[in-house]
Amino acid sequence: MNYLIRFCISFLCLASLSIYAHAQGLFNPFEQAGSWHKAALHVHTTTSVGDVNVAESIARYKSKGFEVVFVTDKTKTNDLSGFSNEKFLAINGLELSTTTSPCHFLCLNTPRDLKFVNDIPAQQLINEVKRSGGEVIIAHPYWNNITLQNLLELQDYIGIEVYNAVCDNGTARGYSDVHWDQLLNKGRYLPAIAVDDTHKDGRIVALGWILIKTKELTVEAVMNSLRSGSYYASSGPIIENLKIENGFVNIKCSSAVQINFFAAAHLGRVFRPKDSNSLTQAQWKLSSNCRFVRAEVIDAQGRHAWSNPVLIKSTDIQSDKLKKRNRGNNVKQNK
Template identity: 30%
Template sequence: MPSLPPFGYPGRWFKGNLHTHSNRSDGKLAPQENIRWHVLHGYDFVSLTDHDQVTTQEGENGLSIQVIPGAEITARRGQVEYHVLGIGLNQMPVSSQEDIQTTIDAIAAAGGVSFIAHPYWHGHELIDLLEVKGYTGIEIFNAGCWLEINKGHALVHWDGLLQRERNVWGIASDDSHFHYPDHGYGWIMVRAETCDTPSIVNALRNGWFYSSMGPQIHDVRLEGDTVTVECSPAHSIYLIGDAWHAPNGVHAWDGQPLTEATFKLARGQRYLRVEVVDMAHRTAWTNAYFLSV
């Protein structure tokens, strides 16, 4: 039964956080201290996304982690402000406060990938995301915005885009500043053969990752109209699509965690994505897959 990308791809999983701040902007820790926290907590890569500047390492860090240069760039359109994560940049490709489309295009022209940060926290409506083109994805979970004002999730924005056949990827991140315990809540698991910047950026561009607050997703397979999910012990496993479909969530009602579930696609369903929720109510999300109907 064929696995959906990137499950079953060669290589291994690399854990990373694409959104964190050092004391070069409004974070508490110096860049090396921030990087060291990620090393000590099992991350394979991290991007220091300080506001409107690319924070680079000073020399070799001597640590077993890949630091992917990036920035959180402030952009606008009319009265609407955006924060965009530009990942895989060696320098700011555009100034702060430029038009959002100009900013997205400049990140792409510089060889980077772009994720619109914390749409719910920022008050974005779906139209604010629909009228911008060419970005790689959005933050579907931002731990800082979740802890600060409980507006950390952007799943309604994401499904709104997907329902309009805008297949952008969804990332989870910490947006950690380290002034309080805002770190270690959301990350991505990237499938790649090597953990260098070109490989990780290429995988991000192609959506070869899933996002998590804890659960692991081992495999998602599609054969005919049957979807099979394998994961770490879970309370609930969901198959989500572009409309309301008959029950597509399975639950460990008896307290025995689930590690596999099988679903049937609904007729006319145009895309699918999977969510796994563990016994501590932490979620993992696959990217979306469009079906040829």
């Protein structure tokens, strides 16, 4: 019994360290140097369930302003040689599932020869994708009827899909923001992506994407930004800036009919235009028990944009006056 208790405590400690380590690696992209790149992360072709072949799919996304496309066919990778250049990246990936979990796994930057048996344990699948140099994102949690417990049982995936266009248009189960908030409230400070998940309907293209911030357009830089959450997700609106300053979270964005802030548990705030038809900025005063904050922008067409969670330090919610007083006290103590 004592051995079992020690094992459980050790497991919980390791899980907590993993969560903490990932949270410490999250960056606010609006505070990072670099350029924005439009990226599609969940794309199928005729290699599996898509409507066009690889070349046509990439051409379609390039025509819509995308600079990064992950081709993520089910169980099979593709030969993407010749599609990338200094202004565009085509990156291999997979969508995988296993009989041991209800989750679908969006595997990014996977090698051509990566294969799995269909009854591989889900955590082993994630581990092996990471060992191969790739990363895993949980695909369409709402559509798959994924529970919070399912998500908490797994470690080391780097995000979830907050919006999936094919699930939204096909079954009205494309938004997984509740799953995301439940994870955040449990201390899993993960970023989230918006995707098309292109299948046979050619109209579902450029309905969900991320704007990723990198210093250079390389596979390594893109993967590092994905790991650190240095991006925001969108199905239409633009987030121009998001920052925490003097105890407030501030956002600037394209024309919106609603701006939402979400923090831990019941904390949050909704902003709607008062004297006009739209708003392009909002400011919300953070309370002392806010551990994180994320923003959501909704435009007149009902399209959304989602910032990733910004972790809040105690100094973020102090007034300038209190910060100066604390600095003065530190100077006195040093003397």
